[in-house]
Amino acid sequence: MENEQASARWRNPLKGWQPAREVDEVPTDPWRNPVHAPGRYTVKLFAIGRLRFFHKFRAHGKRLWHRTRYWPTRRRVLDVRGGYNPKTLAAEKTIRDKRPLYWLTAFACLLALPLAVPDSAANTLYTAAAIFGIYGAINLCWMLIIGTAGVSSLATYSVVGAAAYGSAYCSIHFGMPWWALPFIGVPIGLVFGLIIALPATRLDGFYYALLTLGLNELCRTYVLQSKVFGSATGGLYGAQSYIPDSLSADGQLLLGYYASLVLLVMALALYRTINGRRLGRILRMAPEQKEAFAEACGIDYRRARIQVFLLSSMALGFIGGFYAAHFRGASPSLFSIDTVALGLAMLMIGGMQRAEGAVLGTFIVVGLHHGLVGLGPLRLILIGVIMLAVVLFLRGGLFGIKPQFRAWRDKKKSENRSTRSVKGGEMLPEEATETFDKDEIYRRRFDKQQRDFLKTLVTAQVIEEHRRQPLGQHSEALERLLMYFRRHPQQDKYAIEVLEPFKAYRIVALSGHRGVAPHDVEEKIYASTDDAYHGVFMRRVQDLLES
Amino acid sequence: MAQIKLFGYTDKITVKAGDELVFHVSADGTDTAEAQLVRLIHGDQHPDGPGFIEKEIACEVNGPWQVAKQFTQVGSFLTAEDPQGALRLDGSFTLFAFIHPTVPAWGTRQALLGRWDIQRNEGYCLGITQAGFLEFWQGDGKDIDYLKAELPLVANQWYFVAVSFDARNSQATLRQVGVGNRYNSRLGKVAPVEYDSHVRETLRFRARNQDDTPFLIAGARDWHELRGHFVGQTYCGKIDRPGVYQRVLSRDELDAIATGAVPTDDGRVCYWDTTLGYTEHGIGDTVIDIGPHGLHAQGYNRPNRAQTGWNWQGRNDCFRLAPHEYGGVDFHADAVLDCHWQETRRWRIPADLKSGVYALRLRAGPGIGLAEEYIVFFxxxxxxxxxxxxxxxxxxxxxxxxxxxxxxxxxxxxxxxxxxxxxxxxxxxxxxxxxxxxxxxxxxxxxxxxxxxxxxxxxxxxxxxxxxxxxxxxxxxxxxxxxxxxxxxxxxxxxxxxxxxxxxxxxxxxxxxxxxxxxxxxxxxxxxxxxxxxxxxxxxxxxxxxxxxxxxxxxxxxxxxxxxxxxxxxxxxxxxxxxxxxxxxxxxxxxxxxxxxxxxxxxxxxxxxxxxxxxxxxxxxxxxxxxxxxxxxxxxxxxxxxxxxxxxxxxxxxxxxxxxxxxxxxxxxxxxxxxxxxxxxxxxxxxxxxxxxxxxxxxxxxxxxxxxxxxxxxxxxxxxxxxxxxxxxxxxxxxxxxxxxxxxxxxxxxxxxxxxxxxxxxxxxxxxxxxxx
Structure with a gap:
């Protein structure tokens, strides 16, 4: 064997044409047949193809599709995307955003709630449901402040409380009718909002949260000790209410429930208006830690934040007025630390920066807190456990489960694939079926075969042959290697950059994208083109052996 | 300071004594460059040869030149001069065309036909979205309203596309109909693809049409503070026989056009018959409008003519045999044929200048690499x-x-x-x-x-x-x-x-x-x-x-x-x-x-x-x-x-x-x-x-x-x-x-x-x- 290798020599077919310059003969390795049957897959192959879970609607084809919009916006009632099914080419439609449908369903259920409520639980349920409506509305405004504006204020409930106290006071002492209370709340909310907003321009995150918490506590202590605000009675009561006393007890409960739902819907509309339009978009450009970038883009995020903050505060004032009209007054519990804590739990559980998160979180926490009064303090522990679980295991609250699950599934998928991949990169069925151009599947198979064979051709002799003469006629082994290298796709294909003609060259790699210049590969300077050619060859050999 | 770069060209490549030569130069990072006329003798720097040889020639243009950054209009398109404003469509209208998009979804909006101002959000336009959907859009200077087709356009297929806007009820109807035959498109009948899409929506407002916005085919007007007006949203693909009506065309009427009928003159503002103008000796850059105003469209960067149209039947291989099958005008978003830079300097070739290969050498800053330019002429x-x-x-x-x-x-x-x-x-x-x-x-x-x-x-x-x-x-x-x-x-x-x-x-x-x-x-x-x-x-x-x-x-x-x-x-x-x-x-x-x-x-x-x-x-x-x-x-x-x-x-x-x-x-x-x-x-x-x-x-x-x-x-x-x-x-x-x-x-x-x-x-x-x- 040793002898045979030593004796194998390649003779240049150009010998005789150019006696002086060319390499006539070089030592080479014994010839190997490049034609091999492809090997079997080394991993088990499974039947693949996952049927889709979601219904796809057929496209309209020749029929006219009359689309309706939410007047007066340009938003279509449902965000529907048309396209071709890559597997069947069928023209089909997908509802890209099903949330409007879920909201409708949820509200239909809430509207129909009275049909399903047993008489025995009516009192508890309606009270809880009304609280859900009011707290949901408050939390939506809070979500605007924390989520959209990115201001970590914990003084939300104190704004509501201040407005509730203020409007209740007006109602009791000046005889304001119930329908005026929310509107009295608005300026109170605005003033309070202004007071809280001022430090927000100077303080960041944690310190601001502490400050607002302190403010909250200050309010609580104040109303607890203030005679004017009913320190004796444990609250300020006696305001006018929209619920007429003449109504039956059940009627009163029902009216309170539906009124709270209306309040919730109004808060949702506000959330959508601010978050989904210009202000919200501006603020999404300027998330925390990236303010400088937004500013450099010409976005005045501070102004937008203050605007959102003030608008939300006015809305909170409105809700405070409604609160007073609903409960016929206000209680110091609005300022208590556990209200703030529960409110925070509501936001966290549902998921930040989304309306549905605020509403669902409120639903769960209020449901547990007010619906299961029988459990006593245990229910608080339960809420704590849920909150802890959400914080520990979920990235974006309950509504973040879907993207989080998908990300996890994709991660697992790629992990599985990497354990199952065939060495050398041949495609497995699960990857192949997702490849648009099926030609690529075969190219990869061929490429793998090719590389497996070419690796056996890389020897010191071949490298030495290339070093002696990078261009020109080569032995079969070297020629095969070079031909393979030259046909590499453009992306990351090696090229040479001339720094100074005939003096200095450097290896770069092509981008493979129109208009994108090649990128540097190494700093080494080659003194001649032949040296640079050989440098490229050595890199390519190395890449081949490593692949 | 920015890197110094010099580039230039001349209006002619071959001149003789007495001819006037115009230099167009663009410069980055400098506002002056040193000019020197040279006669070129040898250009190959290979060490086995004599190396680069030039001879400096005394001449009146030698010396410092004022140079400036110049901009180039990239992409081919057609402009319809419309001094009377016939295409200021303030009432009901219909736009239609046959199109053959080559890269509908390349991530950039492409305008097909319209009077659209990108910078001011004004006017109307029928075009293709970043994701490859046919879309009609119009703007009132503040807001833009859109109407998008249901299905994306398939690349290299012929379509008939149309949008009509009814000013009475602000309803817009967008239509896209596949008109591929056995020869003219990439996919044949056996591919089970539904191409058609008809969508109607009520838009919120009417377009605001400014007097100076040009009507463009395969582009839309844009503006940049250094550059002024230019054309953006250029298109890749063919457009065949586009037209504009100042009324809503019914579905039957559009179907008739889509199957080859010549559009009637009832309400016709423009109809560019791209198949007109062919002679035995080719065709120029003018696309003829047979409508009442005769708003012939002029090509920029030479939109390609003599290309097959939507009704090409595969039998005739030349426009000379069947001009009516050669209505395709081919546009490319990266076509450049004339930079149209401002004139930098003008020079009359002196009588005593010997015939030869010459270059105007420009140098600025370091004077090597990109800071050196040879503008060659003969x-x-x-x-x-x-x-x-x-x-x-x-x-x-x-x-x-x-x-x-x-x-x-x-x-x-x-x-x-x-x-x-x-x-x-x-x-x-x-x-x-x-x-x-x-x-x-x-x-x-x-x-x-x-x-x-x-x-x-x-x-x-x-x-x-x-x-x-x-x-x-x-x-x-x-x-x-x-x-x-x-x-x-x-x-x-x-x-x-x-x-x-x-x-x-x-x-x-x-x-x-x-x-x-x-x-x-x-x-x-x-x-x-x-x-x-x-x-x-x-x-x-x-x-x-x-x-x-x-x-x-x-x-x-x-x-x-x-x-x-x-x-x-x-x-x-x-x-x-x-x-x-x-x-x-x-x-x-x-x-x-x-x-x-x-x-x-x-x-x-x-x-x-x-x-x-x-x-x-x-x-x-x-x-x-x-x-x-x-x-x-x-x-x-x-x-x-x-x-x-x-x-x-x-x-x-x-x-x-x-x-x-x-x-x-x-x-x-x-x-x-x-x-x-x-x-x-x-x-x-x-x-x-x-x-x-x-x-x-x-x-x-x-x-x-x-x-x-x-x-x-x-x-x-x-x-x-x-x-x-x-x-x-x-x-x-x-x-x-x-x-x-x-x-x-x-x-x-x-x-x-x-x-x-x-x-x-x-x-x-x-x-x-x-x-x-």
């Missing part, structure tokens, strides 16, 4: 005096102008057998669309580039430039090696260009006794070829100092000599292939492709024609027995031994890169002599495709005897003659050893003998000739 003699002329193949320079092969062509390393060697200026070119493409590139939509012009900086028509993919000089800088040789030999020569030959025909060459070609005169118009043929037949003497010449059919418009059209098709070594049915030049109406396929192989003119190419190795010639015959032995006078040109600046050989061979079957005159032939070409040399009927193993340099360069000599009528070297690398072998070598000797023998009056030695082959030998 000065011909106002009154020819010399006996020798060098015909600079400017048509071929155009073909390769700013080629991107190293970057974009995956096959190029396999073809040239080496990794490319990229210079800074090429990287700069690759990063900027403003420099345009060559006929060796494809537009971003994959269609071949069939037009090229010199009214843009041609960065490889520069001294010192090298062809990155091949590691050698190419075209202009390679031809400077012949210029350098003429200078070194002290011959009295004058320079003229393909443009002069095209314009004046044989008359341009007639004053000269000898004409030398460049190293690679590959592209020829019919008039150029006729001129050369007549010149030789009338007694002229042609030295074809190159390889792969007289190959592609090209055409120029008489009034736009800076722009050349070529269509690559069927057979031949080509970077792309024209689509079926699009094989005739829009410029002249003649068939494109190879001259060989039109009955004029290069062998008929020069005795040799293209046989093979390879780019990593060159070989020497060896004398052939014919060179000892007394008819031709004078060619080898002073040559020792049999081997010629085993040296050269192009891979160390005089025979290589592209090779031409003698072939009686293709019209080499039967009395032609092969005085030398090359041999020993590597397997990187492969037989050209037009020679192939079946491809089989062994069609490479070491195994096929046809792969060689033939040095051929023959006499022509009236004491004319042709000497052909059959190799591109020949010219680059001349400068070796300071122009003193056996290849130089051979060429000098031929030039000196050809330059003499009277019959050539041994031409008549009678005994009387002994007296002068």
């Amino acid at each position: 000065v011909r003699a106002a009154t020819p005096r010399a006996r020798i002329a060098m015909l600079m193949p400017t048509a071929s320079y155009l073909a390769y102008a700013n080629e991107h092969l190293s970057f974009d062509a995956q096959i190029v390393q396999a073809m040239t057998g080496q990794p490319p060697i990229l210079a800074a200026v090429e990287m700069e070119m690759y990063k900027n669309k403003e420099f345009g493409l060559s006929t060796y590139d494809k537009y971003l939509d994959g269609q071949g580039v069939n037009l090229s012009s010199y009214r843009r900086p041609v960065l490889n028509m520069r001294p010192k430039a090298r062809m990155s993919s091949m590691g050698i000089t190419w075209q202009f800088p390679a031809d400077l090696s012949i210029i350098g040789w003429l200078e070194a030999k002290g011959y009295d020569y004058e320079v003229l260009t393909d443009e002069d030959l095209h314009r004046d025909g044989a008359a341009a060459l007639a004053p000269y006794k000898v004409v030398l070609t460049g190293t690679h005169p590959e592209y020829h118009s019919e008039r150029m070829l006729d001129g050369l043929e007549d010149y030789v037949a009338d007694g002229g003497r042609l030295i074809y100092t190159g390889g792969n010449g007289f190959y592609w059919v090209v055409a120029f418009r008489d009034d736009e000599p800076w722009c050349m059209e070529v269509r690559k098709l069927d057979s031949g070594m080509c970077a792309w292939r024209a689509r079926p049915g699009e094989h005739y030049l829009a410029t002249t109406g003649e068939k494109g492709g190879l001259w060989r396929m039109r009955g004029r192989p290069p062998q008929k003119l020069t005795g040799v024609g293209f046989i093979s190419e390879g780019f990593e190795h060159c070989a020497p010639y060896r004398r052939m027995p014919d060179s000892y015959h007394r008819r031709a032995d004078w060619i080898m006078r002073g040559v020792e031994g049999e081997v010629l040109g085993d040296f050269g600046l192009a891979h160390r050989g005089a025979a290589g890169i592209e090779l031409d061979r003698y072939d009686l079957a293709l019209g080499t005159p039967p009395h032609a002599l092969i005085v030398a032939s090359s041999g020993g070409h590597t397997d990187n040399y492969i037989l050209v495709t037009e020679e192939l009927l079946y491809a089989y193993q062994g069609l490479t340099g070491t195994q096929d005897h046809r792969i060689r360069a033939d040095m051929v000599y023959f006499t022509a009528p009236n004491d004319g003659a042709v000497f052909a070297t059959g190799s591109i690398a020949f010219g680059q072998a001349l400068p070796v050893n300071n122009f003193d070598n056996n290849v130089s000797t051979v060429l000098a023998n031929v030039v000196e003998t050809f330059a003499k009056d009277g019959p050539l030695p041994g031409a008549a082959w009678i005994s009387r000739e002994k007296q002068f030998r």
Whole structure:
């Protein structure tokens, strides 16, 4: 064997044409047949193809599709995307955003709630449901402040409380009718909002949260000790209410429930208006830690934040007025630390920066807190456990489960694939079926075969042959290697950059994208083109052996 | 400070004393540049040669120039001048067109037709979204309202698209109907694709139409504070027979148009019949409107005509046979044919400026790399005096102008057998669309580039430039090696260009006794070829100092000599292939492709024609027995031994890169002599495709005897003659050893003998000739 290798020599077919310059003969390795049957897959192959879970609607084809919009916006009632099914080419439609449908369903259920409520639980349920409506509305405004504006204020409930106290006071002492209370709340909310907003321009995150918490506590202590605000009675009561006393007890409960739902819907509309339009978009450009970038883009995020903050505060004032009209007054519990804590739990559980998160979180926490009064303090522990679980295991609250699950599934998928991949990169069925151009599947198979064979051709002799003469006629082994290298796709294909003609060259790699210049590969300077050619060859050999 | 970059071009490429030359210069990072007129002698910096040689010429334009940054409009589109504002559609309207988008979803919005102002959000437009959906949009200056089709457009399919807006109820209806047939589109009937989509919505407001917004087809107006107005949202693909109505067309009416009916004139504002205007001799840039206002649309960057339309039936292959099937106007978002830069300087060529190759050298800052620019032009003699002329193949320079092969062509390393060697200026070119493409590139939509012009900086028509993919000089800088040789030999020569030959025909060459070609005169118009043929037949003497010449059919418009059209098709070594049915030049109406396929192989003119190419190795010639015959032995006078040109600046050989061979079957005159032939070409040399009927193993340099360069000599009528070297690398072998070598000797023998009056030695082959030998 040793002898045979030593004796194998390649003779240049150009010998005789150019006696002086060319390499006539070089030592080479014994010839190997490049034609091999492809090997079997080394991993088990499974039947693949996952049927889709979601219904796809057929496209309209020749029929006219009359689309309706939410007047007066340009938003279509449902965000529907048309396209071709890559597997069947069928023209089909997908509802890209099903949330409007879920909201409708949820509200239909809430509207129909009275049909399903047993008489025995009516009192508890309606009270809880009304609280859900009011707290949901408050939390939506809070979500605007924390989520959209990115201001970590914990003084939300104190704004509501201040407005509730203020409007209740007006109602009791000046005889304001119930329908005026929310509107009295608005300026109170605005003033309070202004007071809280001022430090927000100077303080960041944690310190601001502490400050607002302190403010909250200050309010609580104040109303607890203030005679004017009913320190004796444990609250300020006696305001006018929209619920007429003449109504039956059940009627009163029902009216309170539906009124709270209306309040919730109004808060949702506000959330959508601010978050989904210009202000919200501006603020999404300027998330925390990236303010400088937004500013450099010409976005005045501070102004937008203050605007959102003030608008939300006015809305909170409105809700405070409604609160007073609903409960016929206000209680110091609005300022208590556990209200703030529960409110925070509501936001966290549902998921930040989304309306549905605020509403669902409120639903769960209020449901547990007010619906299961029988459990006593245990229910608080339960809420704590849920909150802890959400914080520990979920990235974006309950509504973040879907993207989080998908990300996890994709991660697992790629992990599985990497354990199952065939060495050398041949495609497995699960990857192949997702490849648009099926030609690529075969190219990869061929490429793998090719590389497996070419690796056996890389020897010191071949490298030495290339070093002696990078261009020109080569032995079969070297020629095969070079031909393979030259046909590499453009992306990351090696090229040479001339720094100074005939003096200095450097290896770069092509981008493979129109208009994108090649990128540097190494700093080494080659003194001649032949040296640079050989440098490229050595890199390519190395890449081949490593692949 | 920004990096200093200088780029420029001239309005003409060939001038004579008294002509006025306009320079257009763009500068980055500087507002002055030092100008110096130079005569170019040699351009190849290869250490085996004499290096770069220029001669500074005193001249009034030398000195500091004020220069500024200039901008280039990229993309082709049509503008309809509309002074009366007929297209200010303030009431109900309908827009429609047939379209064939080539890359509907390339991530950029593409406008099809409309009066849209991108910067102000004003007007209306029918276009294609970033994701490839047909969409109608209109704006009132603040807001934009959209109506999108249900299904995305499939690339390379023909569609009829229309939008109508009903001003009474603000309803807009968008329609998209597939009109593919068995021939005109990529997919056929068997692909189960539903193309149609009809969507209606009530829009919120009406468009606000400003007076000055232009109506554009395949673009929309945009604005930039440094640049002013320009056109953005340019489109890739074809548009056929677009129209505008000032009323809502019913579905039946639209269906009728979509099936080929001519639209009625009831409410018609414009109907651009793209099939009108074809003549036997091609078509121009005007698209005719048969509507009441006659708002003919003008092309910018030459939207491609003579392309198949939506109703092409596959039977007729030329617009001359069926103009009504050739309504396709082809647009490309990255087309650049004229930079239209502001004039930087104007200069009248002085009477005493000797004919030659000149450049205006501009330098700023460091004065090297991108801070140095040579704006090349050719000065011909106002009154020819010399006996020798060098015909600079400017048509071929155009073909390769700013080629991107190293970057974009995956096959190029396999073809040239080496990794490319990229210079800074090429990287700069690759990063900027403003420099345009060559006929060796494809537009971003994959269609071949069939037009090229010199009214843009041609960065490889520069001294010192090298062809990155091949590691050698190419075209202009390679031809400077012949210029350098003429200078070194002290011959009295004058320079003229393909443009002069095209314009004046044989008359341009007639004053000269000898004409030398460049190293690679590959592209020829019919008039150029006729001129050369007549010149030789009338007694002229042609030295074809190159390889792969007289190959592609090209055409120029008489009034736009800076722009050349070529269509690559069927057979031949080509970077792309024209689509079926699009094989005739829009410029002249003649068939494109190879001259060989039109009955004029290069062998008929020069005795040799293209046989093979390879780019990593060159070989020497060896004398052939014919060179000892007394008819031709004078060619080898002073040559020792049999081997010629085993040296050269192009891979160390005089025979290589592209090779031409003698072939009686293709019209080499039967009395032609092969005085030398090359041999020993590597397997990187492969037989050209037009020679192939079946491809089989062994069609490479070491195994096929046809792969060689033939040095051929023959006499022509009236004491004319042709000497052909059959190799591109020949010219680059001349400068070796300071122009003193056996290849130089051979060429000098031929030039000196050809330059003499009277019959050539041994031409008549009678005994009387002994007296002068």
